[in-house]
Amino acid sequence: MIETIGLLIISIPHSKWRFMIARHFSIAFSRSQSRYVNASPSLLKLLQSQPMSTPKILIADSISQSGVDELARDGAFEVSTQTGLKESELIKIIPEFKAVVVRSQTKITAGILNAGTKLRVVGRAGVGIDNVDVGEATRRGVIVMNAPGGNTISTAEHTFSLLLCVARKIPQADAMLRSGKWDRKHLEGVEMFNKTLGIVG
Numbered sequence: 001m002i003e004t005i006g007l008l009i010i011s012i013p014h015s016k017w018r019f020m021i022a023r024h025f026s027i028a029f030s031r032s033q034s035r036y037v038n039a040s041p042s043l044l045k046l047l048q049s050q051p052m053s054t055p056k057i058l059i060a061d062s063i064s065q066s067g068v069d070e071l072a073r074d075g076a077f078e079v080s081t082q083t084g085l086k087e088s089e090l091i092k093i094i095p096e097f098k099a100v101v102v103r104s105q106t107k108i109t110a111g112i113l114n115a116g117t118k119l120r121v122v123g124r125a126g127v128g129i130d131n132v133d134v135g136e137a138t139r140r141g142v143i144v145m146n147a148p149g150g151n152t153i154s155t156a157e158h159t160f161s162l163l164l165c166v167a168r169k170i171p172q173a174d175a176m177l178r179s180g181k182w183d184r185k186h187l188e189g190v191e192m193f194n195k196t197l198g199i200v201g
Contacts, residue, residue, distance in 0.1 A: 092115075110136040124147070126151070169186075
């Protein structure tokens with residue numbers, strides 16, 4: 001029996017995070033009779049009659065519904081969303097899953113990885129993987145993948161928001177107004193028009 005498993009996490013560049021767990025999680029079973037030429041007829045019949053189980057994926061943290069829908073589309077995978085679980089609760093249920101998707105809240109510890117006898121993939125719907133025991137996952141042959149470009153647009157927009165705040169002294173103006181004062185001449189700031197933006201790092 002040949003089993004091929006892969007998980008690809010991508011994001012659509014809209015204002016909200018939309019994670020798509022691509023339909024790259026496939027199972028291929030070789031059922032050719034020639035594969036079992038030396039097997040007895042009864043064993044061959046048993047091997048050929050084994051049902052192909054649908055891969056089960058656990059969504060352990062909240063992600064966009066579009067990502068959940070993509071996973072469940074056409075019944076390719078059996079998707080179970082169970083968020084807010086403690087480590088002990090995850091250890092109890094993880095043996096039945098072949099993949100788990102997390103964000104920042106859930107930590108995939110060595111205990112969880114050891115309990116996941118069928119686990120093949122840990123998908124981190126975000127940038128960092130500090131909440132996953134990568135060393136233990138590597139030792140057990142479990143793939144750990146993240147989505148480093150998932151928040152690119154959000155980060156860029158936040159950066160320009162901060163630039164505008166600094167240039168136009170918006171935080172100072174907010175603080176002054178909240179204190180019941182207003183001194184416009186100290187809040188003029190500078191225009192960003194025709195300025196050169198320097199990127200360091």
